[in-house]
Amino acid sequence: MKPLVIHTCKLTDEQASALDAALRARDWKPRTVPYARFAYESDKCNIVFYESGKLVVQGKGTQEFVEFVLEPEILKEVKLGYETILNPELLKPRIGVDESGKGDFFGPLCIAGVYINEKIITAWKDLGIRDSKNISSDKKIAELADKIRKTPGCVVNAVAIGNEAYNRLYTKMKSVNTILAWGHARVIENLLGQKHRMDPMPVRAISDQFAAKKSVLEKALMAAGREIEFVQRHKAEEDLAVAAASILARDEFVQGLARLEKQFAMKLPKGASAAVDAAAKEFVGKFGASELAKVSKVHFRTALRAQGLPEPPKTEWRKN
Numbered sequence: 153m154k155p156l157v158i159h160t161c162k163l164t165d166e167q168a169s170a171l172d173a174a175l176r177a178r179d180w181k182p183r184t185v186p187y188a189r190f191a192y193e194s195d196k197c198n199i200v201f202y203e204s205g206k207l208v209v210q211g212k213g214t215q216e217f218v219e220f221v222l223e224p225e226i227l228k229e230v231k232l233g234y235e236t237i238l239n240p241e242l243l244k245p246r247i248g249v250d251e252s253g254k255g256d257f258f259g260p261l262c263i264a265g266v267y268i269n270e271k272i273i274t275a276w277k278d279l280g281i282r283d284s285k286n287i288s289s290d291k292k293i294a295e296l297a298d299k300i301r302k303t304p305g306c307v308v309n310a311v312a313i314g315n316e317a318y319n320r321l322y323t324k325m326k327s328v329n330t331i332l333a334w335g336h337a338r339v340i341e342n343l344l345g346q347k348h349r350m351d352p353m354p355v356r357a358i359s360d361q362f363a364a365k366k367s368v369l370e371k372a373l374m375a376a377g378r379e380i381e382f383v384q385r386h387k388a389e390e391d392l393a394v395a396a397a398s399i400l401a402r403d404e405f406v407q408g409l410a411r412l413e414k415q416f417a418m419k420l421p422k423g424a425s426a427a428v429d430a431a432a433k434e435f436v437g438k439f440g441a442s443e444l445a446k447v448s449k450v451h452f453r454t455a456l457r458a459q460g461l462p463e464p465p466k467t468e469w470r471k472n
Contacts, residue, residue, distance in 0.1 A: 180192035250360060252264075257454045259405055259448075260408040267307040268392060276303070297403035319445045412447050416447065
């Protein structure tokens, strides 16, 4: 494949200012170009941002600049288009799986899976689908989740493990990774149960690397799940299918947490923080320690602090 030598896209004023600052910080040489708000050059490529809002990157260093500066620092997302030409693997039909709520004391653990194909990838070109951790607005998450679910040909599935069920599973399994493996496996199996809706069939299922060994999840898969290749890798959310799954999982988590807040008529903050500790103590004061398992993951140290119980000493993590 020939490397990318030209790339164009639109930037907002905020993105343009960030790019201008990034290029200055890297000591790029300024240029004067007609109708350009700013222009720079290096020994590898030229960059021009026009008054119209259009950015043009050109030269032998285009691909490197787009991959390592423009997308991660300025756009905060992987744009579709040129990379599918460079890497046709990105157009192959596949399933992405991701979870939300693992690090949140309050609320369920939600795992979602999404099947995509070339038509879906093309349809999502300008939707801004990216890792849910890079989307701070619950409203935006809900909007994107709705668009994902309504995309023709897209097949989705979500498994929400409520807090009482989660706590029972943790008591039995003694491991968050084992629970994740079980949940990921169920989502993959549920999706493959709808393979009559998938055209063409997925070639693989992709998820983030949550366990040291891929076999942890492979053992949890039943017959249907073993029909396709399973890939587990770090930063899997960079894959469009996994990014879409992360959005659906986060939307399920946000909705689940909102239902708990309505049921108990109190604010249950996300994450694990001082605000979460305060809310946990308030909850125990209002409803009693016996009710904590209905809204939280009680193996968190937060649960002990909320009940005024001593915390066990932290053990030093060692790689096996």
